[in-house]
Amino acid sequence: xxxxxxxxxxxxxxxxxxxxxxxxxxxxxxxxxxxxxxxxxxxxxxxxxxxxxxxxxxxxxxxxxxxxxxxxxxxxxxxxxxxxxxxxxxxxxxxxxxxxxxxxxxxxxxxxxxxxxxxxxxxxxxxxxxxxxxxxxxxxxxxxxxxxxxxxxxxxxxxxxxxxxxxxxxxxxxxxxxxxxxxxxxxxxxxxxxxxxxxxxxxxxxxxxxxxxxxxxxxxxxxxxxxxxxxxxxxxxxxxxxxxxxxxxxxxxxxxxxxxxxxxxxxxxxxxxxxxxxxxxxxxxxxxxxxxxxxxxxxxxxxxxxxxxxxxxxxxxxxxxxxxxxxxxxxxxxxxxx
Numbered sequence: 001x002x003x004x005x006x007x008x009x010x011x012x013x014x015x016x017x018x019x020x021x022x023x024x025x026x027x028x029x030x031x032x033x034x035x036x037x038x039x040x041x042x043x044x045x046x047x048x049x050x051x052x053x054x055x056x057x058x059x060x061x062x063x064x065x066x067x068x069x070x071x072x073x074x075x076x077x078x079x080x081x082x083x084x085x086x087x088x089x090x091x092x093x094x095x096x097x098x099x100x101x102x103x104x105x106x107x108x109x110x111x112x113x114x115x116x117x118x119x120x121x122x123x124x125x126x127x128x129x130x131x132x133x134x135x136x137x138x139x140x141x142x143x144x145x146x147x148x149x150x151x152x153x154x155x156x157x158x159x160x161x162x163x164x165x166x167x168x169x170x171x172x173x174x175x176x177x178x179x180x181x182x183x184x185x186x187x188x189x190x191x192x193x194x195x196x197x198x199x200x201x202x203x204x205x206x207x208x209x210x211x212x213x214x215x216x217x218x219x220x221x222x223x224x225x226x227x228x229x230x231x232x233x234x235x236x237x238x239x240x241x242x243x244x245x246x247x248x249x250x251x252x253x254x255x256x257x258x259x260x261x262x263x264x265x266x267x268x269x270x271x272x273x274x275x276x277x278x279x280x281x282x283x284x285x286x287x288x289x290x291x292x293x294x295x296x297x298x299x300x301x302x303x304x305x306x307x308x309x310x311x312x313x314x315x316x317x318x319x320x321x322x323x324x325x326x327x328x329x330x331x332x333x334x335x336x337x338x
Contacts, residue, residue, distance in 0.1 A: 016058025024048040125152035289323035
């Protein structure tokens with residue numbers, strides 16, 4: 001580790017440190033502040049490792065990492081690149097991970113996505129974010145509750161599993177909403193349900209696109225892992241990615257279910273529209289004879305028939321009724337044939 005200038009005062013946010021933990025195999029993590037972080041970096045524990053969680057929005061965060069931490073240059077390039085697809089890569093004896101997760105919103109379900117950048121080495125794991133994340137908060141709770149970690153990769157695997165748990169909760173809550181809409185499928189408020197399903201599907205598609213791991217980078221890592229990785233760590237990483245893939249498959253299945261439900265609702269709306277148009281057509285056909293007759297006899301010209309006949313009104317009523325019955329018979333017979 002590079003030597004840093006020791007701070008002159010105790011400031012937990014001196015360089016954007018949100019929280020840090022010191023781990024040893026078989027022991028629970030010990031939380032440390034910024035001054036203790038400097039000491040641990042200057043005198044690293046050969047049997048333990050550090051977890052530093054930093055706030056990228058802090059002005060001094062990136063400068064401090066470049067000065068005090070021996071991190072690969074690719075990690076800093078990843079912080080500023082446009083692509084934020086979820087992936088894990090092996091670069092210069094370190095693991096670089098880009099993890100997209102749901103923004104933490106104080107217990108509320110959020111569909112906003114933020115990015116977590118991870119760099120894991122043999123004795124150090126650094127996580128950097130610009131917005132609070134739900135999976136990192138779950139990982140911190142696990143550490144504070146006394147869960148032990150033997151290596152930085154085990155901590156990363158736990159983070160991926162926490163992310164899978166968060167995504168599973170979102171899928172479960174979305175499934176409840178889809179079940180409710182499916183039960184209300186015969187309800188007349190189909191347009192509102194359709195709009196709600198559209199919003200759900202947009203969220204799921206966005207989560208699927210951003211949270212799914214790139215298979216190519218993962219395959220390269222599993223085939224050629226760093227030498228400092230333990231065999232059980234690699235096995236746990238493989239199992240966690242398989243579990244996460246199952247969650248992504250559930251998300252895809254739910255998205256397809258929503259798509260089918262949208263198509264069914266659209267078909268019902270089209271059926272209702274066709275029935276309405278058919279009713280309007282029937283009314284127009286039935287009113288056609290009387291409209292034509294009224295148009296002819298409403299002309300203010302001479303020679304109007306039955307004008308001097310004492311029974312002329314009733315003759316016209318009979319004539320209009322006959323044509324109306326004939327038009328209705330023809331229209332209903334055509335509808336029955338269809």
